[in-house]
Amino acid sequence: MIRQIAIALSLFASAAAAEAPPITIVIHGGAGALEPGRYTPSEEEAYKAKLSEALDAGYAVLEKGGMALDAVEAAILIMEDSPLFNAGKGAVFTHDGKNELDVAIMDGRTKAAGAATGLTHVKNPIRLARAIMEKSPHVMMVGEGAEEFAKTQGLDFVKPSYFRTETRWRQYKDALKAEKDAAEAKKESGLPHDFKYGTVGAVALDHEGNLAAGTSTGGMTLKRYGRVGDAPIIGAGTYADNNSCAVSATGWGEYFIRLTIARDICAQVEYAGKTVAEATTDVIHNRLQKSGGDGGVIVLAPNGDFVLDFNSAGMFRGVKQGERKEIAIYRE
Ligand code: ASP
Numbered sequence: 001m002i003r004q005i006a007i008a009l010s011l012f013a014s015a016a017a018a019e020a021p022p023i024t025i026v027i028h029g030g031a032g033a034l035e036p037g038r039y040t041p042s043e044e045e046a047y048k049a050k051l052s053e054a055l056d057a058g059y060a061v062l063e064k065g066g067m068a069l070d071a072v073e074a075a076i077l078i079m080e081d082s083p084l085f086n087a088g089k090g091a092v093f094t095h096d097g098k099n100e101l102d103v104a105i106m107d108g109r110t111k112a113a114g115a116a117t118g119l120t121h122v123k124n125p126i127r128l129a130r131a132i133m134e135k136s137p138h139v140m141m142v143g144e145g146a147e148e149f150a151k152t153q154g155l156d157f158v159k160p161s162y163f164r165t166e167t168r169w170r171q172y173k174d175a176l177k178a179e180k181d182a183a184e185a186k187k188e189s190g191l192p193h194d195f196k197y198g199t200v201g202a203v204a205l206d207h208e209g210n211l212a213a214g215t216s217t218g219g220m221t222l223k224r225y226g227r228v229g230d231a232p233i234i235g236a237g238t239y240a241d242n243n244s245c246a247v248s249a250t251g252w253g254e255y256f257i258r259l260t261i262a263r264d265i266c267a268q269v270e271y272a273g274k275t276v277a278e279a280t281t282d283v284i285h286n287r288l289q290k291s292g293g294d295g296g297v298i299v300l301a302p303n304g305d306f307v308l309d310f311n312s313a314g315m316f317r318g319v320k321q322g323e324r325k326e327i328a329i330y331r332e
Contacts, residue, residue: 020207020209021205021209021302021303021304022205022304022321022322023059023062023063023204023205023206023207023321023322024062024204024205024300024304024306024319024320024321025055025058025059025062025071025072025075025202025203025204025205025319025320025321026202026203026204026298026299026300026306026308026317026318026319027051027054027055027058027075027079027200027201027202027203027298027317027318027319028199028200028201028202028248028250028296028297028298028308028315028316028317028318029047029050029051029054029079029084029085029198029199029200029315029316029317030085030086030198030199030200030250030315030316031250031251031294031295031296031310031312031314031315031316032198032251032295032312032313032314032315033312033313033314034312034313034314034315034316034329034330035313035314035330036330038314039329044329046084047084047316047329048327048329050078050079050082050084050085051079051316051317051318051327052318052325052327053078054075054076054078054079054200054202054318055075055318055319055320055325055327056320057074057075057077057078058071058072058074058075058202058204058320059071059320060074061074062204062205062206062207065206065207066206067206067208067210067212068107068108068204068205068206068210068211068212068246069105069107069130069204069210069212071202071204071206071212072105072126072202072203072204072212072213072214073105073126073127073130073214075202075204076126076200076201076202076214076216077124077126077127079200079216080123080124080125080126080200080216081124083165083167085198085199085200085316086168086198086199086200086217086218086219087101087125087198087199087200087216087217087218088101088123088124088125088163088216089162089163089165090163090165090167090168090198090218091163091168091217091218091219092168092171092172092198092218092219092220092221093168093169093171093172093218093221093222094219094222094223094224094227095176095222095223095224096224097172098120098160099120099160099163099164099218100117100118100119100120100218100219100223100226101116101118101119101120101122101125101163101216101217101218101219102115102116102117102118102119102125102216102217102218102219102228102229102231102232103115103116103117103119103125103126103128103129103214103215103216103217103231103232104116104129104214104215104231104232104233104234104237104238105126105129105130105133105212105213105214105238106133106212106213106214106234106238106239106240106246107133107210107212107240108210108211108212108213108240108241108242108246108302109208109210109211109242111240111241112133112134113133113139113234113238114128114129114130114131114132114133114134114136114139114140115129115132115139115140115141115232115233115234115238116128116129116132116140116141116142116146116232117140117141117142117143117146117228117232118142118143118146118226118228119143119146119147119150120143120147120160121147121150121157121158121159121160122146122147122150122155122156122157122158123155123156123157123158123162124155124156125216126214126216127153127155127156128146128149128150128153128155129214129216129232131149131150131153131155132146132149135153136149139234140232140234143226163218171221172221172222175221175222176222179222198217198218198250199215199216199217199218199231199237199249199250200215200216200217200250201213201214201215201216201231201237201238201248201249201250201298202214202248202298203240203246203247203248203298203299203300203306204246204300205246205300205302205304209242209302210242211240211241211242211245211246211300211302212240212246213238213239213240213246213247213248213262214238214248215231215232215237215238215248215249215250216231217229217231217250219231219253220252220253228253229253229254229256229257230249230251230253230254230256230257230261231249231250231253233257234262234263235260235262235263236249236253236256236257236259236260236261236262236263237249237250237253237256237257237261237262238262239262239263239265239266241266241270242302243270243302244266244267244269244270244301244302245265245266245269245276245279245299245300245301245302246299246300247261247262247265247266247297247298247299247300248262248297248298249261249262249295249296249297250295250296250297250315251288251293251294251295251296251310251312252293252294252295254293255288255291255292255293255294255295256288256293256295258291259283259287259288259291259293261283261284261288261297262297264279264283264287265279265280265283265297265299266279268282268283269301275301275305276299276300276301276305276306276307277305277307279299280297280299280307280309281309283297284296284297284309284310284311285309285311288311289311294310294311294312295310295311295312296308296309296310296311296312296315296317297309297310298317298319304321306319306321308328310331313330313331314329314330314331315329316329317329
C-alpha cells in the first residue's frame with residue numbers, strides 16, 4: 001500500500017515536472033496611433049532591436065533560474081534607458097515642459113507591491129519601485145518624498161535635463177500648438193492620439209512558477225496639476241497574483257484607472273474561471289472599448305499562457321518563451 005502511494009506520488013511528481021510552466025517574458029513599449037507607415041523602416045528596426053534587447057535581458061535572468069521580479073526589472077531598465085520609449089530617458093513633457101515619471105512593480109508570489117509618482121530625478125524609476133516594495137513598509141510614494149527615500153537607497157540621480165530628447169520636445173511643442181489651435185476653434189481637445197502613449201512594461205513567469213509585473217512611464221504629454229496615470233496604480237496599470245495572472249497596461253490612463261483594468265482581468269480569471277485570453281478580450285474589446293478609452297495590455301498566466309492585446313491601432317510588444325520569440329508594432 002505504502003509502495004503504491006509512493007509510486008503514485010512519484011508519477012504525479014514526474015507528470016508535474018513534465019508540465020512545468022515554461023519560463024516566459026512578455027513586454028510592451030506603449031500602445032497608440034501606430035499605423036503602418038508611421039515609422040520609417042530604420043526607425044522600426046531601432047524599436048524592434050531595443051524590444052529584442054529587453055526581451056533577451058529579461059529572459060536571460062529567467063534562464064539562469066532568476067526570479068520573475070528580476071526579469072521584469074532587467075527588461076524595463078533597458079527600455080527606461082532608451083530614448084525611444086516614454087519612460088526614463090525620452091519621457092514625454094508635462095504642460096509646464098517637465099518630465100514627471102510614474103512607476104510600479106508587483107510580486108505575484110506575495111502580492112507585495114511598490115509604486116512611485118511624479119519623479120523628476122531618479123534615473124531608473126523601476127529600481128525605486130522595487131526598493132519601495134522591499135525596503136519600506138509602504139506601497140506608494142509621491143514626488144519629493146519618494147526621491148528622499150530613493151536617496152536613502154543609494155539609487156542613481158540625474159538632472160531633470162537627462163530625460164529630455166529633441167523628439168519629445170518637438171512633440172511637446174506640437175501638442176501645445178494643437179491645444180492652442182483647438183481652444184481657438186473652441187474644440188474640446190486638441191490632443192491627437194499619438195501624443196498620449198509610449199509607456200513600457202513587462203510581465204514574467206519564472207522557474208518556480210512565480211509571476212511579476214512592472215510598468216514605467218512619463219505619462220501623457222501635456223498632463224497638468226500633478227496628474228497621475230494608471231501605471232503606478234496597483235490594479236489599474238499593474239497587477240500580479242500567482243492565483244490568476246500578471247498584467248501591465250498602456251493607454252489612456254484615466255480610463256484604465258476608472259475600469260481597474262489590470263485587476264479586472266485577473267479577477268475574471270480568478271473568480272469566473274476565464275482564461276487570460278477570454279478575460280482580456282472582455283476587458284479590452286468590450287469594457288474599455290465601450291467606455292471610449294483605448295490602449296492595450298500584456299497578460300501572463302501561471303501556466304505560461306500569454307496575451308498581447310489592444311484596441312488602439314498598434315502596440316510595441318514582444319514575447320520570449322523557449323524557442324519562441326516574437327516582436328511586433330502594428331496590428332498584424
Ligand atoms: N498609461 C499611461 C498614462 O496614462 C500612458 C501610456 O501608456 O502611454 O500615464
